[in-house]
Amino acid sequence: MLRTLGEYVLLMFETFKRPDKGPVFRRQLLVEIIGLGIDSISIVAFISVFTGAIIAIQTAYNIDSPLIPLKMVGFTTRQMMILEFSPTVISLILAGKVGSRIASEIGSMRVTEQIDALRVMGVNPANFLILPKITASMLFNPVLIVFSMVVGILGGWVACIVTGLVPSVDFIEGLRGWFEPFTVTYAIIKTLVFAFIIASVSGFLGYNLKGGSVEVGKASTRAVVVSSILIILFDLILTQLLLV
Amino acid sequence: MIEIAKLSKSFGPHKVLTDINTFFEKGKTNLIIGQSGSGKTVLMKCCTGLVEPDEGQVSFDNRNFSSISEKKRREIRKEMGVLFQGGALFDSLTVEQNVMFPLNMFTDKSMEEKLDRVNFCLQRVNLQNVNQLYPSEISGGMMKRVAIARAISNSPNYLFCDEPNSGLDPKTAEVIDQLISEITLEYGITTVINTHDMNSVLQIGQRINFLYHGQLWWTGDKESILQTDNPELKDFVFSTELTRRLR
Numbered sequence A: 001m002l003r004t005l006g007e008y009v010l011l012m013f014e015t016f017k018r019p020d021k022g023p024v025f026r027r028q029l030l031v032e033i034i035g036l037g038i039d040s041i042s043i044v045a046f047i048s049v050f051t052g053a054i055i056a057i058q059t060a061y062n063i064d065s066p067l068i069p070l071k072m073v074g075f076t077t078r079q080m081m082i083l084e085f086s087p088t089v090i091s092l093i094l095a096g097k098v099g100s101r102i103a104s105e106i107g108s109m110r111v112t113e114q115i116d117a118l119r120v121m122g123v124n125p126a127n128f129l130i131l132p133k134i135t136a137s138m139l140f141n142p143v144l145i146v147f148s149m150v151v152g153i154l155g156g157w158v159a160c161i162v163t164g165l166v167p168s169v170d171f172i173e174g175l176r177g178w179f180e181p182f183t184v185t186y187a188i189i190k191t192l193v194f195a196f197i198i199a200s201v202s203g204f205l206g207y208n209l210k211g212g213s214v215e216v217g218k219a220s221t222r223a224v225v226v227s228s229i230l231i232i233l234f235d236l237i238l239t240q241l242l243l244v
Numbered sequence B: 001m002i003e004i005a006k007l008s009k010s011f012g013p014h015k016v017l018t019d020i021n022t023f024f025e026k027g028k029t030n031l032i033i034g035q036s037g038s039g040k041t042v043l044m045k046c047c048t049g050l051v052e053p054d055e056g057q058v059s060f061d062n063r064n065f066s067s068i069s070e071k072k073r074r075e076i077r078k079e080m081g082v083l084f085q086g087g088a089l090f091d092s093l094t095v096e097q098n099v100m101f102p103l104n105m106f107t108d109k110s111m112e113e114k115l116d117r118v119n120f121c122l123q124r125v126n127l128q129n130v131n132q133l134y135p136s137e138i139s140g141g142m143m144k145r146v147a148i149a150r151a152i153s154n155s156p157n158y159l160f161c162d163e164p165n166s167g168l169d170p171k172t173a174e175v176i177d178q179l180i181s182e183i184t185l186e187y188g189i190t191t192v193i194n195t196h197d198m199n200s201v202l203q204i205g206q207r208i209n210f211l212y213h214g215q216l217w218w219t220g221d222k223e224s225i226l227q228t229d230n231p232e233l234k235d236f237v238f239s240t241e242l243t244r245r246l247r
Ligand SMILES: Nc1ncnc2c1ncn2[C@@H]1O[C@H](COP(=O)(O)OP(=O)(O)OP(=O)(O)O)[C@@H](O)[C@H]1O
Pocket: B011, B016, B034, B035, B036, B037, B038, B039, B040, B041, B042, B043, B085, B196
């Protein structure tokens, strides 16, 4: 365990070096932004719309006291999306989608000696392969998360109108009330930490893989499990640090 | 010239290489031969630094390679071309991008110059009209040839080929052997080739190192190998009908 942690830290030192060639790095970065980020937009949109709708409907159903105004539905939907759902749950979903992709891509390069081929050419493989993935995730995941917030809230609003549970004006009033901009900052900070966890842990598990193609499958599963656990742990830690 | 001194390597209790002392000459095709499992690939990986030897030294033209940092090794590695036993082509890149890769990483050539060089290298390994294909779309022998083209694209000073012609038909195998020995002479490369193919040995074996159970058992050239009276080497050399008839 301690040994693994040490190997991870060493690999990160190797990863965070200046890239050999700027243009090559930028091209890799673009490829990763498309592969890891743009390709995830549809799943993020799908899940966010429905979750926003579900949160709104459930909140509306649970308000049966006339003392609680209906605008609370808009407020709750917004808070839930910004504080927890978009940064954490979407990051967990990205851990599944992006983490397994990174681990299996790098892992299969390991078993087919492509990483060794990079090394003997005089390239720093960790820097060449992992840095663009970490950078792309940290640049693009916040975009995905903000997008998820917007789409989720939209989903909640539409659901309220379609079901007729909450009038549009009430929902929007709740949406705009008691807004603290720091909640968004908090969400972005969480997202950045989670993005780093997903890309670096999955990269590490793929990079340090030993064995054959069976191990590639195992590494990609492990990447999802380990990064999900770490995301939840760091969610707790960051919430304590930032909100309390 | 590459020099190897007192090199040993074990994996756990399994001693793979024992006290290897030899050298590989510049402008010559230096062969490492031996049965499957005799340690050829491990010896080559000790030279390129992919395997850390337990003991011993490797040096490239009097530059120590064994006890230096990974960063300094990178500088020497930029002068190496390596052909892996399995090819190790980048499967997310096309044939053209594979061969161009070392040029992209280590030169400031223009796209036009790089393309010229890539096409030149592909031509030398007899590959045309495959530039835009991916490694998964070409045959095993073609992959091998692309890997050779990639290894030579940045004009290396040291060329390591692990079984360059295994899996190729006799005619293509000969073309590849010929190509490697030509460029070795032409550009004064220090070339090291692993092989267990007696055809190659007799064709391009200018300096032959015979490994037997991880020990350097015999060294010589393609003429002396047929006259040897070393029993283990004889056993290896004359193991096929063809070479037996030759005798
Ligand atoms: N990473 C490793 N871990 C443990 N043992 C290894 C490792 N690499 C090689 N070996 C062992 O070292 C011995 C020599 O292997 P090597 O690959 O050098 O053989 P070779 O001469 O290249 O054979 P071939 O002609 O089949 O390629 C084998 O017995 C192999 O099991």
